Amino acid sequence: MIESFKPIWQIIVYILSIFYGLLLLYSGIKFIISGYSPEQREFAKEWMMNIIIMIVFVQSSYFLYSLLNDLASNLSIGVIGMINPDFFLATATDSASMKVTLILQIPYIILLLVSVILLAVRYLLVSAGIFLFPIGIFLYFIPPLRGYGKFLMNIIFLCMFLPFFQSIILLAGSLISELPVFSTFKTLILAAIFLIINVMFYWAMYYIVTTSAQGISNSTAGKSTVHLHQTVKNIYEKATRDTTPDDESREINMNL
Numbered sequence: 001m002i003e004s005f006k007p008i009w010q011i012i013v014y015i016l017s018i019f020y021g022l023l024l025l026y027s028g029i030k031f032i033i034s035g036y037s038p039e040q041r042e043f044a045k046e047w048m049m050n051i052i053i054m055i056v057f058v059q060s061s062y063f064l065y066s067l068l069n070d071l072a073s074n075l076s077i078g079v080i081g082m083i084n085p086d087f088f089l090a091t092a093t094d095s096a097s098m099k100v101t102l103i104l105q106i107p108y109i110i111l112l113l114v115s116v117i118l119l120a121v122r123y124l125l126v127s128a129g130i131f132l133f134p135i136g137i138f139l140y141f142i143p144p145l146r147g148y149g150k151f152l153m154n155i156i157f158l159c160m161f162l163p164f165f166q167s168i169i170l171l172a173g174s175l176i177s178e179l180p181v182f183s184t185f186k187t188l189i190l191a192a193i194f195l196i197i198n199v200m201f202y203w204a205m206y207y208i209v210t211t212s213a214q215g216i217s218n219s220t221a222g223k224s225t226v227h228l229h230q231t232v233k234n235i236y237e238k239a240t241r242d243t244t245p246d247d248e249s250r251e252i253n254m255n256l
Helices: 003-033 038-059 061-080 095-140 143-177 180-218 220-241 245-255
Strands: none
Touching: 003 038, 003 061, 003 095, 038 061, 038 095, 061 095, 061 143, 095 143, 095 180, 143 180
């Protein structure tokens, strides 16, 4: 899965490497012109350290991502292997469980379809993560753009490790369904488990997006973007107000 996206990763890393020299030059100039200011010298040293660490992580991002993805996959596979395969079959053992199964058959199928769609979305995000990961690392180690880097990294780690926690929920549901007192409500337990899994994915994505958006808006780059937007809006409103009635009547006469 990841190997097929390696050429894209190589292109992204090559493009990012163009900025290495510029960032090192910037930090060197900041260090030289800092003079006797301890704060400016520490700022320049921090920039230099961040750039060096960023270069190391970006260049090794493919292997780091593969290692993390293999770890997450093995954790999920290990938990799923403990689940009874018959747990995913909406079967009925008596008349009462048959009634429950028939009532919940359509909702259960809908939940399964939603789960498949979310699984496909996660698969695409994890596949794209191989070339988004170095971009996230690059942005994270640049202080004004750190919010954007954290956003990409959080999305990647969520899609990578969320299945492990979802598999734990599936394991708990399978163990509960094997209890004699809950054997009649197996289909209900299945529907509830998949509903929890789908809601967990949606809530986690919503939480990451909202918190990251708040962090970006509070960052230097976010404030600059908001200020630029407000400036453009003010210029547009001023230009609109400057249209005089004479100009408007002249336009009407020309149309007539």
